[in-house]
Amino acid sequence: MTTDTMNNISAVNLALYDALAADSTLLVLGEDVADREEGGVAGATKGLSTAFGDDRVKSTPISEQAIIGTAIGASLRGHRVVAEIMLMNFTTIAMDMIINHAAKLRFMSGGQTHVPIVIRTMTGAGMSNGGQHSDYLEAWFAHTPGIKVVAPSNPTDAYGLLRSAIEDDDPVIFIENLPTYWNSSPFTKEVIPLGQAKVVQEGSDLTIVTYATMVAPAMAAAAALADSGVSVEVVDLRTIAPWDKETVYASVQKTGRALIVHEAVKEFGVGAEIAADLSDHFFGALKAPVRRLGGAFAPVPYSKPLETAFVPSTAGIEAAVRALLTERDI
Amino acid sequence: MSNLPVLDAGTLLEIYKKAALIRYNDMRVIKAMKAGLLMTPYYSPAGQEIIPSALSVNLNDGDTICTIYRGTHDMLAKGFPLGPLWAELAGRITGSCKGKGGTMHLTHPESGCMVTTGVVGSSMPIATGLGWSAKLEGKGHVAVANFGDGAANIGAFHESLNLASLWKLPVIFICQNNRYAEHTSFANSTAVDQLSKRAAGYGMAGVTVNGNDVDEMYGAAKIAVDRARAGEGPTLIEALTFRFNGHLIGDAAGYIPKDEMASAKQNDPFVTLRKRVLVDDAASEEALDAIDADIKARIEEAVKAAFDAEWPDVSELKRDVFAHELA
Ligand SMILES: Cc1ncc(C[n+]2csc(CCOP(=O)(O)OP(=O)(O)O)c2C)c(N)n1
Numbered sequence: 001m002t003t004d005t006m007n008n009i010s011a012v013n014l015a016l017y018d019a020l021a022a023d024s025t026l027l028v029l030g031e032d033v034a035d036r037e038e039g040g041v042a043g044a045t046k047g048l049s050t051a052f053g054d055d056r057v058k059s060t061p062i063s064e065q066a067i068i069g070t071a072i073g074a075s076l077r078g079h080r081v082v083a084e085i086m087l088m089n090f091t092t093i094a095m096d097m098i099i100n101h102a103a104k105l106r107f108m109s110g111g112q113t114h115v116p117i118v119i120r121t122m123t124g125a126g127m128s129n130g131g132q133h134s135d136y137l138e139a140w141f142a143h144t145p146g147i148k149v150v151a152p153s154n155p156t157d158a159y160g161l162l163r164s165a166i167e168d169d170d171p172v173i174f175i176e177n178l179p180t181y182w183n184s185s186p187f188t189k190e191v192i193p194l195g196q197a198k199v200v201q202e203g204s205d206l207t208i209v210t211y212a213t214m215v216a217p218a219m220a221a222a223a224a225l226a227d228s229g230v231s232v233e234v235v236d237l238r239t240i241a242p243w244d245k246e247t248v249y250a251s252v253q254k255t256g257r258a259l260i261v262h263e264a265v266k267e268f269g270v271g272a273e274i275a276a277d278l279s280d281h282f283f284g285a286l287k288a289p290v291r292r293l294g295g296a297f298a299p300v301p302y303s304k305p306l307e308t309a310f311v312p313s314t315a316g317i318e319a320a321v322r323a324l325l326t327e328r329d330i
Numbered sequence: 331m332s333n334l335p336v337l338d339a340g341t342l343l344e345i346y347k348k349a350a351l352i353r354y355n356d357m358r359v360i361k362a363m364k365a366g367l368l369m370t371p372y373y374s375p376a377g378q379e380i381i382p383s384a385l386s387v388n389l390n391d392g393d394t395i396c397t398i399y400r401g402t403h404d405m406l407a408k409g410f411p412l413g414p415l416w417a418e419l420a421g422r423i424t425g426s427c428k429g430k431g432g433t434m435h436l437t438h439p440e441s442g443c444m445v446t447t448g449v450v451g452s453s454m455p456i457a458t459g460l461g462w463s464a465k466l467e468g469k470g471h472v473a474v475a476n477f478g479d480g481a482a483n484i485g486a487f488h489e490s491l492n493l494a495s496l497w498k499l500p501v502i503f504i505c506q507n508n509r510y511a512e513h514t515s516f517a518n519s520t521a522v523d524q525l526s527k528r529a530a531g532y533g534m535a536g537v538t539v540n541g542n543d544v545d546e547m548y549g550a551a552k553i554a555v556d557r558a559r560a561g562e563g564p565t566l567i568e569a570l571t572f573r574f575n576g577h578l579i580g581d582a583a584g585y586i587p588k589d590e591m592a593s594a595k596q597n598d599p600f601v602t603l604r605k606r607v608l609v610d611d612a613a614s615e616e617a618l619d620a621i622d623a624d625i626k627a628r629i630e631e632a633v634k635a636a637f638d639a640e641w642p643d644v645s646e647l648k649r650d651v652f653a654h655e656l657a
Contacts, residue, residue: 027466055466066489069455070462076444077394077463096486100449101456109437110428113444145651169653221411242656250592301586 006187011155012044016161020052027056030084034059042181047190064090068097071117088123089132090101102171103146118172124213125311126179129297136264141173142241149241151175153215154185157238162191177213197244201234205223206257206321209248214261221317256287257324263311266294288327293320335547339612341387346607348383351625353600358629363579370433375403377574380599381506381581382407384547388555392471394460396445396453399434400473409441415634424639433481451484453477458490472558480511482525495534500558503566508573511583529566541569542599573627
């Protein structure tokens with residue numbers, strides 16, 4: 001079903017609405033999520049408590065450990081729960097619940113219990129929120145066995161992936177990008193399976209593997225490069241953990257070159273894992289070394305020019321592609 | 331304490347059976363460790379038997395508990411079966427968690443033992459969620475959070491009690507105050523003299539009881555469980571007790587004054603309970619001996635079966651990480 005356009009936040013809201021309607025065991029909780037509190041600071045959960053009742057869509061105190069712990073406990077008794085942690089930086093406060101409990105209870109119980117919760121959170125540089133409100137911390141979670149990590153780049157994916165995340169039997173961290181929340185684009189209402197990347201731009205000279213906020217500049221760079229005869233394929237991972245090796249391998253097989261781009265700090269990031277994996281898999285068959293682009297190794301700065309410089313830019317991506325294409329074929 | 335619900339002879343005997351199971355099981359674990367059969371940190375609950383025994387006679391199958399590394403007493407009292415328990419301790423595939431949980435992570439949902447955590451204080455947020463789910467289900471089930479006095483100083487304690495009270499959840503927060511957190515005494519770590527005083531700060535019921543006294547413990551637990559089932563919200567019970575060993579087996583507990591330990595052992599709550607059963611004529615000496623013998627035999631059977639069982643296949647390493655194995 002295609003309706004014209006939608007913004008990211010409305011897609012999240014619609015996914016929650018449809019999921020609550022479809023599954024009476026589903027609960028939503030988090031700070032300010034009910035309508036008495038105006039459906040969240042950004043309004044992502046607006047209307048849900050009015051439609052489904054205050055029992056199912058519940059505002060909590062500012063208690064990140066209790067939010068995730070409560071979600072875990074309720075899920076152990078047969079509920080599904082979407083728990084919102086207002087900003088991704090505040091997941092750090094609930095890390096014990098996420099890493100030591102949500103991620104591990106299935107394994108440590110030998111499969112007797114499991115934790116079907118979604119932790120929705122938002123983040124991203126671009127709003128001058130400074131160092132404690134803007135981090136992409138996906139690598140922390142992707143490094144933890146037992147958790148899935150999802151980061152949509154557009155409204156269709158936000159809707160489709162959130163529906164799948166809610167239906168998934170494992171804990172999922174669902175990362176929404178705050179600065180682009182209100183961006184609209186064409187919308188198709190479909191459920192999108194977790195773990196499937198999408199080739200969003202076909203090309204033959206080089207593959208950009210990216211996700212979330214970096215898809216847009218990657219596409220812009222690809223368009224600019226196309227004007228000068230360079231054909232770039234862009235793969236949007238959509239699910240970061242587990243990442244879709246099949247799609248990425250097929251693309252790199254075709255192009256022989258790969259650049260991984262993410263907003264999170266480059267060092268020890270998701271790009272390092274993918275680069276290492278591709279180098280292993282394609283050793284000898286690559287036309288150039290696998291390269292990465294990520295945020296600067298610094299906290300996200302406040303001042304506008306610094307914040308802009310922190311995030312990989314369209315021009316930066318374009319330059320990285322050109323540099324890779326001039327590497328001597330090996 | 332006055333106006334306590336009265337303990338009848340039948341319930342008293344039930345409590346005895348649970349306490350005896352806990353005591354003899356604990357002795358058997360320590361024996362197995364000394365024989366070199368079990369090589370794991372083991373946090374003995376010896377001395378704390380009365381608390382879960384007197385609490386759990388008020389619980390039923392639909393009720394759930396969360397406990398901590400020092401939790402075998404809580405789980406045995408709730409009904410965790412001996413076979414899967416011992417096989418888990420032994421790390422065997424027949425263990426409740428297929429040998430993947432171990433001493434600090436015992437789970438057995440069928441008996442309501444949902445989570446055992448090795449992270450101090452983490453039983454509370456999860457029990458809060460179990461209570462939330464139970465409340466929504468509306469069948470009058472309760473959730474119990476077991477934790478130590480040390481755990482009462484972690485942030486999760488505050489968040490959980492506040493939320494549970496705000497939402498009037500059927501949760502029993504039971505602090506087993508054995509006076510020590512690892513090597514640190516209660517007095518040296520906690521700014522109030524009675525933890526139950528904190529309940530007022532969350533607008534919930536709170537009580538401090540002698541957790542080694544079967545009447546006090548049973549009464550406080552019954553009031554709390556009834557309150558929770560009636561939709562009147564959570565209770566913080568501070569149950570005063572003492573542990574008869576160091577923090578874990580192998581810790582000589584040099585930080586506990588000798589006379590403190592000696593007087594605690596002199597007032598062994600299990601011995602006191604046994605006498606009480608006889609005084610009340612809830613059972614004869616011979617009947618109790620028969621109960622004890624039966625428990626010990628069942629434990630031996632579980633121990634034997636556990637060590638006779640197979641180790642998990644290495645393929646288990648990658649199983650149960652996710653619902654479906656990843657490629
Ligand atoms: C968050 C956390 N910090 C530290 C530890 C290490 N540790 C394990 S048990 C313990 C003492 C806890 O004492 P208490 O809560 O009183 O429980 P008890 O062992 O006396 O039953 C500590 C500090 C831990 N497991 N988790």
